[in-house]
Amino acid sequence: MSIAAAFEVSFFHQFVTSGGPIVWIILLPLSVASISLAVYYFVTVKRRRLVPEGIGKKICSTFRINGIGRGLDLLSREDDLVSRASVRVFSQKHTQLSREACRNLYIESLQENALELFRRIEWINIIGNIAPMVGLFGTVFGMIKAFNKIVEAGGQPGPDELAGGISVALVTTFWGLLVAIPSIAVYGVFRNRVESLVSEAALEVEEIIDNFEIEDLN
Known part of the structure; x- marks a missing residue:
């Protein structure tokens, strides 16, 4: 066996196999789920998708050119925050839609989308x-195994007898932190991005209200 192959076998054994079922069944799938979600959020939670540049002016133009009915039909096909809010606002059956009422409906819709x-x-x-928490559970489980070996060996176990329990304890802790740290960091990044995008959507809403004759909808 080559040195590289021996290293690969050793690495796989040390960081995967020796972790036991807690790593195989729980922590590895969680790592895959975390990566998949991060990629999905990276693709879907984007400025050009949720708050396209100039969307406020585009919505005003859509209503002026096509009218309310046709405009709502066109906007319902869009998936950005402002278009979705506009569909909800202008689909309301009001006898009189004031600027303040329009603003409140927009705010409510943006909050729900957020x-x-x-x-x-x-x-x-x-x-x-x-x-x-799963990693900590594995740590406790591994240490219990190690202490059981000490008891079974009458207080004088060999290193190989302790190795299994200690490996479970350390490897599960390793995987727990390896999954948790990037996941929490990614969550923080995307939470800040969502807050920023909703704030930008609110500015676009103000532009719609300021530049669109609300009275034309009544």
Whole structure:
């Protein structure tokens, strides 16, 4: 066996196999889920997707050119925050839609969309908080195994007898932290991004209200 192959076998054994079922069944799948969610958020929680540049002016233009009915139909096909809020606001059956009422409906809709985004990214935060707890469970389990070996050996166990329990303890701790640290960091990044995007959407909403004749909707 080559040195490289021996290193690979040793590395796999030390950081995966020796961790036991806690690593194989729980922590490895959690790491895969964390990576998958991070990639998904990177693709979906983007400025050009949720708050495209000039979306406020585009929405005003859409309503002026196509009218309310056709404009709502066109905007319902869009997935950005401002368009979704606009569809909800201008679909309301009001006899008179004042600027203040329009602003309040926009704010309510943006808050609901923000909560929806926060609920989505919360999954990676959950993983980041569960992983170290699972790792800690593995640490306790591994130390119990090690102490049982000490008892079985009458207080004088050999190093090889202790190795299994200590490996479980250390490897599960390692994987718990390896999953948790990036997950919590990614969650913080995307939470800040969502807050920033919602703030930008609110500015676009103000532009719609300031530049669009609300009275034309009544």
